[in-house]
Structure formats: structure tokens, C-alpha cells
Amino acid sequence: MTPIKDKDQAMARRRKRFIANTNNHDRWMVSYADFITLLLAFFVVMYAISSVNEGKYKTLSDSLGEAFSNNEQPSNQLDLIPIGTVPTTIQPIPLENSAMADVEKRRELSEEILKERKQLGEVSEQFEQVLAPFIDDKLVSVKKNDYWIELEMNSEMLFLSGEAELSKKALPVLKKIAEVINPLPNMINIEGHTDNIPIDNAKFRSNWDLSSARATSVVHELVKEGINPPRLSAIGYGEFHPIGDNTIEAGRFNNRRVVLVLMAQAFARYGANDEERAKLLNLAPTAPVVDQP
Numbered sequence: 001m002t003p004i005k006d007k008d009q010a011m012a013r014r015r016k017r018f019i020a021n022t023n024n025h026d027r028w029m030v031s032y033a034d035f036i037t038l039l040l041a042f043f044v045v046m047y048a049i050s051s052v053n054e055g056k057y058k059t060l061s062d063s064l065g066e067a068f069s070n071n072e073q074p075s076n077q078l079d080l081i082p083i084g085t086v087p088t089t090i091q092p093i094p095l096e097n098s099a100m101a102d103v104e105k106r107r108e109l110s111e112e113i114l115k116e117r118k119q120l121g122e123v124s125e126q127f128e129q130v131l132a133p134f135i136d137d138k139l140v141s142v143k144k145n146d147y148w149i150e151l152e153m154n155s156e157m158l159f160l161s162g163e164a165e166l167s168k169k170a171l172p173v174l175k176k177i178a179e180v181i182n183p184l185p186n187m188i189n190i191e192g193h194t195d196n197i198p199i200d201n202a203k204f205r206s207n208w209d210l211s212s213a214r215a216t217s218v219v220h221e222l223v224k225e226g227i228n229p230p231r232l233s234a235i236g237y238g239e240f241h242p243i244g245d246n247t248i249e250a251g252r253f254n255n256r257r258v259v260l261v262l263m264a265q266a267f268a269r270y271g272a273n274d275e276e277r278a279k280l281l282n283l284a285p286t287a288p289v290v291d292q293p
Contacts, residue, residue, distance in 0.1 A: 113264075116264055116265060117146055117147075117264070119184075120144065120145075120146075120147075120148070120149055120262070120264065121144065123149060123180060123181070123184065123262065124142055124144040124149050126180045127142045127149070127151055127177070127180060128142050130176045130177075130179070130180060131151075131173070131176065131177075134153075134157065134173065138154075139153065139154045139156070139157045140152065140153050140154070140157070140173075146264075147263070147264040147267050148261055148262060148263050148264060148267070149261070149262040150259055150260070150261055151177065151259065151260040151261075151262070152257050152258075152259050153173070153257060153258045153259070153260070154253070154254070154256065154257050155194075155214065155256040155257055155258060156253070156256065157169065157170060157173065158170040158173075158214070158218070158258060159214060159217075162199060162201070162204075162210070164203070164204075164210060164213035164214045164216075164217050165217060166217050166218070166221055170221075171221070174218065174221050174222060174225065175225055177222075177260065178222055178225035178226060178227055179225075181227065181262060182225070182226050182227060184262070185231075185265065186231070186262050186263055186264065186265060187231050187233070187262075187263045187265075188222070188227070188231050188232050188233070188260060188261065188262055188263070189233050189235060189259075189260070189261040189263065190215045190216075190218045190219050190222075190232065190233065190234050190235065190258065190259075190260055190261075191215060191235045191236075191237055191258065191259040191260075191261065192210070192211030192212060192213070192214040192215035192218075192234070192235065192236045192237065192258055193211055193237050193238070193239070193241055193242075193255060193256065193257050193258070193259065194207040194210055194211050194238055194239050194255065194256055195207075195239055195242075195246055195251075195252035195255045195256050196239040196242070196246040196252070196255075197252070206238065207238040207239045208236055208238045209236070210236075210238075211236035211237055211238050212234065212235075212236025213236075214236075214258055215234040215235055215236055215258060216234040218234075218258055218260075219232045219233075219234045239255065242255045243255060243257075
């Protein structure tokens with residue numbers, strides 16, 4: 001039994017040595033190869049990132065050289081670095097007869113406008129001189145604007161109560177007014193106004209009729225005094241444009257009035273024609289509109 005037992009033990013020792021001898025001592029080379037591969041990939045990526053675009057580098061270099069070599073250029077002003085294709089500059093196309101140009105032209109008063117404005121001022125002073133007694137009695141007032149003159153005449157001076165026929169004392173007043181405005185070419189509006197007390201009789205159905213009839217009477221008298229009829233117009237406003245309080249007698253007294261408005265030529269409806277008005281306003285005449293077929 002002893003020899004067999006020794007034999008088995010010997011075989012076991014040989015098997016154990018064989019197993020021990022199968023351990024690979026070169027396994028570190030695998031990890032080392034992986035590390036080298038990763039390191040190589042890392043350097044490849046770094047090289048790719050650090051590659052220089054020669055075109056951009058040259059542009060940057062030229063721009064920096066220009067900036068530092070130009071002593072006249074302010075230090076806080078930097079030139080833009082063009083990258084790629086320089087975009088084409090689009091120049092604005094000037095437009096003729098633009099709206100802004102028309103607005104600027106309208107703002108410029110021509111010599112004719114200034115001359116007429118001065119003339120209106122002189123006419124206003126003439127009214128104040130010839131009508132001074134009535135102005136002092138607060139029966140007439142003169143209001144001047146750059147483009148018209150308002151001559152307010154109280155109806156008590158011109159008409160009897162509720163009537164549209166001119167009184168005898170109104171005729172000398174209108175004669176003096178006609179002497180001032182007769183040499184002028186300006187358009188004249190005659191506006192009739194009343195208080196708010198209703199009127200309804202055989203002659204006038206309402207204050208509209210009364211105010212219109214009074215304005216028309218003044219127009220007829222001015223025509224008799226030599227004023228050219230196309231210059232005149234009669235307008236009735238009734239009680240709808242008061243200047244005083246209709247609840248008290250003093251206010252109603254002021255509201256019963258006839259207003260003569262002397263209009264500037266450039267702003268009157270029937271004063272100047274389109275070409276003359278364009279000249280007065282320093283504008284080019286408007287071409288006539290032609291209907292397209």
C-alpha cells in the first residue's frame with residue numbers, strides 16, 4: 001500500500017506544479033497597450049483642435065498690424081475683422097416727391113403768404129380806426145388771425161328784435177366796412193348767429209331761418225356798396241355757436257351777432273385756384289388726375 005500512496009502523492013505534486021506554471025506573467029502588456037492607444041487618440045484630438053486656419057490667421061494678423069501701425073486712429077476704436085465674404089453695401093435709392101419733402105415744403109411760407117399776412121394786419125388796423133366808436137360801445141369787435149379777420153357786429157346795432165331787415169343806423173357802418181374791403185380780392189363770409197330763444201312766426205320758422213336771413217341782408221347791402229358778389233357768402237348758424245351764456249340776458253345779447261370773416265386767399269374755398277394756391281403755399285402745382293381705361 002505504501003508504494004501506491006507515494007505514487008499518488010507524486011502525481012498530485014506534478015499536477016500542482018503544472019497548474020502553477022500556467023499563470024501568464026505578461027498580462028500587464030494588455031493594459032499598457034490600451035493606455036498607449038488612448039494616449040495616441042488624445043494627442044490626435046489635441047492636434048486636430050490646435051490646427052490653425054491660415055486664412056483667418058492671416059486676416060487677424062493683418063488687422064492687428066494695421067491697428068497698431070496707424071497712429072491717427074483712436075485707441076478705443078477697433079476695426080471689425082472681416083470673416084468670409086464681405087456683404088455688399090446696399091445704397092438707398094432717393095425717392096422724388098416723397099411725403100416728407102411735401103411736409104417740409106408746406107412748412108415754408110412763401111413771400112406771397114407773408115405779404116398777405118402783413119396786408120391782413122393793415123386791414124385789421126383800418127377796421128379798428130373806422131369803427132372805433134362802435135368798438136368803444138362794445139357793439140363791434142375785431143379779431144385778427146394769421147389767415148383771416150373776424151369782424152363781430154352785434155345784431156342790436158343792425159336789426160330790430162326778431163327782424164332780418166337792416167335798420168337805418170346799420171347802413172353807415174356797413175358803408176365804412178365796404179370802403180375798407182372793396183379794394184381787396186379776398187373772400188368774405190357773412191355768418192348769422194342768434195340766441196337760444198325759439199322763434200316761430202309767419203316769416204321765420206326757426207332761428208336757422210332768422211340767422212340766414214340776417215346774413216343774407218348784410219350780403220345784399222355789401223353788394224350795393226360795390227363788393228363783387230362772387231366774393232360773398234351768407235351762412236346761418238342759428239343758436240348753435242354761442243359765445244355767451246344763454247341763461248342770462250348779457251350772454252344772449254352777445255350771442256345775437258353777425259360776423260364778417262375776411263379770408264386769406266390761400267385758404268379761401270373760392271379765392272385762389274389750385275395753381276395760385278400752390279404758388280401761395282410754395283408747392284409745385286398738382287398734375288390733373290386722368291382716369292385710366
